[in-house]
Amino acid sequence: MNIHAVLEELRPLLGDRLSTADAVREHHSKGEGYHPPARPDAVVFPTSTDEVAAIVSACARDKVPIVPYGAGSSLEGHVNALHGGITIDLSRMNTLLRVSAEDMDATVQAGVTHRQLNRHIEKLGVAFFVDPGADATLGGMASTRASGTAAVRYGTMREAVLGLRVVLPNGCVISTGGRARKSSSGYDLTHLFVGSEGTLGVITELTVRLHPLPEAVSAAVCSFATLEGAVRTVITTIQYGIPVARIELLDEVQIDAVNKYAKLDYPAMPTLFFEFHGTSERHVIEQAETAQSICTEHGGTSFQWATKPEDRARLWRARHDAYYATLALRPGSQGVTTDVCVPISRLADCVLETKRDLASSSLITTLVGHAGDGNFHLIYLVDPERPAELDEAKRLNDRMVKRAIEMGGTCSGEHGVGSGKMLFVELEHGDAVDVMRLIKRAIDPDNIMNPGKMIRV
Amino acid sequence: MNIHAVLEELRPLLGDRLSTADAVREHHSKGEGYHPPARPDAVVFPTSTDEVAAIVSACARDKVPIVPYGAGSSLEGHVNALHGGITIDLSRMNTLLRVSAEDMDATVQAGVTHRQLNRHIEKLGVAFFVDPGADATLGGMASTRASGTAAVRYGTMREAVLGLRVVLPNGCVISTGGRARKSSSGYDLTHLFVGSEGTLGVITELTVRLHPLPEAVSAAVCSFATLEGAVRTVITTIQYGIPVARIELLDEVQIDAVNKYAKLDYPAMPTLFFEFHGTSERHVIEQAETAQSICTEHGGTSFQWATKPEDRARLWRARHDAYYATLALRPGSQGVTTDVCVPISRLADCVLETKRDLASSSLITTLVGHAGDGNFHLIYLVDPERPAELDEAKRLNDRMVKRAIEMGGTCSGEHGVGSGKMLFVELEHGDAVDVMRLIKRAIDPDNIMNPGKMIRV
Structure with missing residues (x-):
């Protein structure tokens, strides 16, 4: 070079x-x-x-x-x-190019962030519901196939991206997908570039799907005597087909962290945060009542409603602060975040076996999950000066990833592969990685696009 | 060879x-x-x-x-x-390998048809909602990215397929995707093979997403004074965010054909067929009442409910018979079916401009549409002995496809490309077809997989 x-x-x-x-x-x-x-x-x-x-x-x-x-x-x-x-x-490519409330889609430059987009479109009665904790750019979110708390109802970037503008590794510019809600025309290049982590080209524009702002919203919090009760509540809620908009799991360590960080007083017990979206108040109440009865069946010890916008905002702020609240448990520490996702029927097994592993570790670890998707994160707090702690976190993560894959799950629910999970991709996908390599080599023969990420070329 | x-x-x-x-x-x-x-x-x-x-x-x-x-x-x-x-x-590979009502997914051999799958899983309280008119195999449906009447709510094969087993052109077998509801692990090979029309390999097994059978269902039919009124009703219904399960458009020629074929007596006017799914009777009634008021605003002259299963079955049988009812309008004729899809805001323009084209043609033509997706079909009846009629149908289709693409739409909503629409794919996707070719050549260098389809190699 x-x-x-x-x-x-x-x-x-x-x-x-x-x-x-x-x-x-x-x-x-x-x-x-x-x-x-x-x-x-x-x-x-x-x-x-x-x-x-x-x-x-x-x-x-x-x-x-x-x-x-x-x-x-x-x-x-x-x-x-x-x-x-x-x-x-790409952060200076932050122009909203087009918004259509009629078609519920928008075209943006890749540097637009999800909060920026939502600020602009809220007044039109529409919203973009993919909400990773960080105010990430939509280009970055597409590249890692990101999701967030509302994916259980509204999907991830896989469902949200309708089309892309991409600069290929040879400098040519292509457009993929389109604005029609469905198409059977040609190979699905949009989905190939979504999640390709910059290894096949540079995404410069995206057309994304929006949703109507719900007519009615309510939220709720419920504490549980056991983590198992909380997880089984999630499983049952999903299996009943309740169209819950958000259903988030925080373990007792995470709740304690949130309480300390934001001066809140949730019981320091495994906890679920719910949000319900509906076409009417009645519809939302129906959903919440069903969820409440499921909570009670599984040892939920309280079910606090939050219908006022300010109460809901406080509740979700607590959830969104989870990562920083965890870091504050051990000042100066580095967070090592994990990200497995399993079929919902295996979520209790995966979470509980993982918690048993943690019991024999000295690391402080919080658990937070987009449980409705079968996706959860651990955050291990390690001292950057003590390599043995990072090794311990990696060892525990290795066990958890293998467990998730054995259960039919994936090594990454939403954070992507990067340089950190390349070996896990091979474990998960086996010979299919050979096809990924064929595609990578065909599109980027000189391996100039984000080398050393995603797959070993 | x-x-x-x-x-x-x-x-x-x-x-x-x-x-x-x-x-x-x-x-x-x-x-x-x-x-x-x-x-x-x-x-x-x-x-x-x-x-x-x-x-x-x-x-x-x-x-x-x-x-x-x-x-x-x-x-x-x-x-x-x-x-x-x-x-x-692949029709003898018709074994259901695994069904999980808990995880709402199933793994089947590629020769299982959508009706066969639904017959087996109905008793478990779950359903597979991709329903093309023919009782197609799931492998074929995945290959053409098929959809049907319920895609407006439940998505197409793009959304329904979670993972695949594929025999590559070199004879190797890979598995793509998985059973987790989301994943950020590796290139999205599942979506690459879905819609690839057998040009990249042979799909032999699929894991598909199921949905809970709705707690409550109702259906309705409404006739309109004008086609425009019917189409604008669809647009408004979608833009209101009503989670309609089905919303199908039939023009007056199609309704006349259905009446004659099945001895029914719908008014020979542009007509919408609705189906509503909900978590409760109340929820369904709310949706239907809103839809009814939208119909009335747009000149709907009747709104007949069908809540009994047998009434709903008769209604949807009429819709599903549309193709054969059309053929019966001109015995011995060949149906030439078209399949464009546009952003919903352009649906009225696209349908009405297309109908104006038809007014100057002597061909008998019916119009039926999955209008909630912006997708509609014309069926031209041509005499196989008169090549000029097929030429006329192709000329009209050519105009319609170009119109749809200019409106931000696609040359194929759900039927695929095959050998029939290869040039339209180039018109629609431009330089992105070069990337499709790179992928085709990388995976199938000798072009043995379904040659002459999808893209010109």
């Missing part, structure tokens, strides 16, 4: 939107995960698809690695520039 | 499940579309994935073309053996 030639070519195009400053490179050397940082040689801040195409074309000619970068909230080392090269920071 | 060597190799394995009989080859030379038949050299009837792998391996060695065949209900020439070779008829 000849990085200098590329930088000389790009400087006239980008001016001060090309940086080789130490602080900028350092900032772009890592996400929020535990993975060792790795700096790019330079960072560029394009504002249009054409600029991205020019950057990629220059890199392609000299085989310079490219790392696409959104909000930097990756937890699996996606944005660490393992082989140097150029990081393309 | 050396077809004889392949047949000699396979005969001991398959015995009388390998046929070169004229009648068998003729039966497998076409689907239900208007495309000229083309016979394979032989037809095989495997009963296991291992047998399919052996068949494909033998064909691969001698570069013999392979055509996967399900129920033969393709409308776009998918199963016509344009280059001869071996047709793999």
Whole structure:
């Protein structure tokens, strides 16, 4: 690679939107995960698809690695520039290009974040419901097939993305998908690029699906004597087909953390947070009443409703603070976050066996889950100065991932693979990884797109 | 290619499940579309994935073309053996391998049909809601990304397929996807194979998503003074976010055909058929009342409820008979079916401009639509002995497809590309077709899988 030639070519195009400053490179050397940082040689801040195409074309000619970068909230080392090269920071491509409340879709540049999008479209009576904890960019969310608390009802980025604009590794620009709600025309390139983590091209624009703001909303919190009771409540709620909008599980350690962090007073017990969306108040009440009776059957010791917007906001703020609340349990520690997902019928087994593993570990660990999807996270708090603690967290995670895969689940529910889970992808998908490699090599023969991520080429 | 060597190799394995009989080859030379038949050299009837792998391996060695065949209900020439070779008829792979009402999923062999699956799972309180008119096999439905009347609420095969077992063009067997409800692990091969029309491999097993049978169901029919009123009712219903399970449009010609065919007496006017699913009777009534008021606003002249199962069955039988009812309007004619899909906001424009085109044509044409998805079909009745009529149907279809694409829509909502729409795929997807070609060549370098379909290699 000849990085200098590329930088000389790009400087006239980008001016001060090309940086080789130490602080900028350092900032772009890592996400929020535990993975060792790795700096790019330079960072560029394009504002249009054409600029991205020019950057990629220059890199392609000299085989310079490219790392696409959104909000930097990756937890699996996606944005660490393992082989140097150029990081393309898309955060300045943050224009909403088109919103249609009629068709319930929007087209945005890849640097638009999910909260930014929702602020703009709320007044139109529509919402975008994929809500990872960080205010991630939609491009980054598409790249990791992200989801969040409302996926149980509204789906993940897999369901939310209708079409993409992508700069290919050779600098060509293509459009995938379209605005029709369904299509049987051609290979489904949209779904191929969603979740491809920047290894096949740079997503520069997205068309996403919106949903009507619900006519009626209510929320509820319920504490449980046992974690098993809480998990079995989730399973039954899903199996009854209650169209719950959110159903989140927090274990007693996580609740304690949230209480301390936000000065709240939830009982320090395994807890479920619910949200119900309906076409009418009656419809919401029906759902909540059914959920309440399921809670009671499974040892729920309280069922507090929150119908007022401010009460609901406080409740969900507590949930969204979970990660930072956990970190505050041990100041100076690094959070190591895990992310398995299993068929809902196996969720209790997976959670309880995992908790038994934790009982013999000295690490402080919280559990929080998008339980309605069969997806849950542990956050291990490790001291960055003590490598043995990270090793212990990895050992425990390894056991949990293998358990989830044996149960028909996946090594990653929503955080992606990055550099952290490449071996798990092979364990999970077996020979299908050979097909992934064929595709990677066909589209990116020089392996310039985010090398060292997703699959071993 | 050396077809004889392949047949000699396979005969001991398959015995009388390998046929070169004229009648068998003729039966497998076409689907239900208007495309000229083309016979394979032989037809095989495997009963296991291992047998399919052996068949494909033998064909691969001698570069013999392979055509996967399900129920033969393709409308776009998918199963016509344009280059001869071996047709793999999967209809004897019709075993339900696993059903889980708890996880609402099932794993089936590719030859299981959607009605067969529903007959088996109904007693478990779950249903599979993708329902093309023909009793197609699930493998075929996955291959064409099929949908049906309930896609507006429950999605298409794109949403329904969780994972696949696929025999690759080199004879290797892979599994894609999994049973977790979401995953961020690896490239999304499941969605790549769904809709690939047998051009990348042979689907031998599928894991599909089920849904709870609704607690409450009702249906309704409403006639409209104008087609525009009917279409605008659909648009408003969708934009209100009413979770309608089915909303089907039939024009006055189609209604007349249905009346004659099934001795019914619907007013010969543009008509909507509705079905509502809910968690309770109240919830269903709420939906239906809202829909009724929308109908009234748009000139609906009646709104007849059908709450009894037998009344609903009669209503939907009328809808499902639409194709055969149309054929009966002109005995001996061939139906040429079209299939565009546009963003819902453009549906009225697309339908009305298309109807204006028809006004200047002498062909008898019916219109039926999964209007809630923005998807509608015309059926042109042409005399097979008069090529000018087929030319006329193609000319009209050409105009309609281009119109749909200009409106942000797609050349195929659910029937697929086959050999019939390859040029439209290029028009719709532009340079993205180059990426499709890269993938095709990487996975099937000798172009043995269903050659002459989907994309020009």
